[in-house]
Amino acid sequence: MRAFNELSVLGDYMAIRYDIENNVLQIDGNDLHPQSLDGNFIGLCKNCNADVNSLSYHSYAENMIVIAKCSSCKTIFAIVYDKDWNWQDEETITQFFSLKDSNDLRTLDSIDKKRLATVFTPAETTAMYAKARGEKYVRQYLYRARKKYTDFEELFDVRLNI
Structure with missing residues (x-):
């Protein structure tokens, strides 16, 4: 087998x-x-x-x-x-x-960068990485990125929760 x-x-x-x-x-x-x-x-x-x-x-x-x-x-x-x-x-x-622990930096790193770039702007991606690392981030960019999480999930069957 x-x-x-x-x-x-x-x-x-x-x-x-x-x-x-x-x-x-x-x-x-x-x-x-x-x-x-x-x-x-x-x-x-x-x-x-x-x-x-x-x-x-x-x-x-x-x-x-x-x-x-x-x-x-x-x-x-x-x-x-x-x-x-x-x-x-x-x-x-x-x-x-x-x-609860699956959407940390390791999970974000495992997503193909082309997929991220398809949905998110560079500023939004930077904000998501900063948040996942526990660093200072631009709240506005993270807010915009979060509004696109549903689109990202529909396209790539990957749910983000950063």
Whole structure:
């Protein structure tokens, strides 16, 4: 069985983490908020053969990634389905994070600079970086940038909260 990180949909190695409290999947620093929080039976755990039930559903690169948890051993899985809901692969999630801490400087640094430049002016970008570093920033530029967060999320499926 090929590894989840080798799927063509995910490209080369990607950091995959999950925020259990907010049901947010993070791939390479990009937050993917759930499209659904339905709790459905997904299958049987490959570790202990107990029921695995879904926690959240996330759209990614024309695929659906279902985050599911074993009812017995509590293992959490990322299960990839194609657009026709055919199983592609799965991986055990071993890295977790808190959404509260996800939008710091590391997250901002992980976003492609061309994407930032597409939506934000240089002054707005500078203000966001300064705020993320805890430095002095021009409030007006940060305010303008925050008004564009929704546009940025719609375009790139990345939610900012700086």
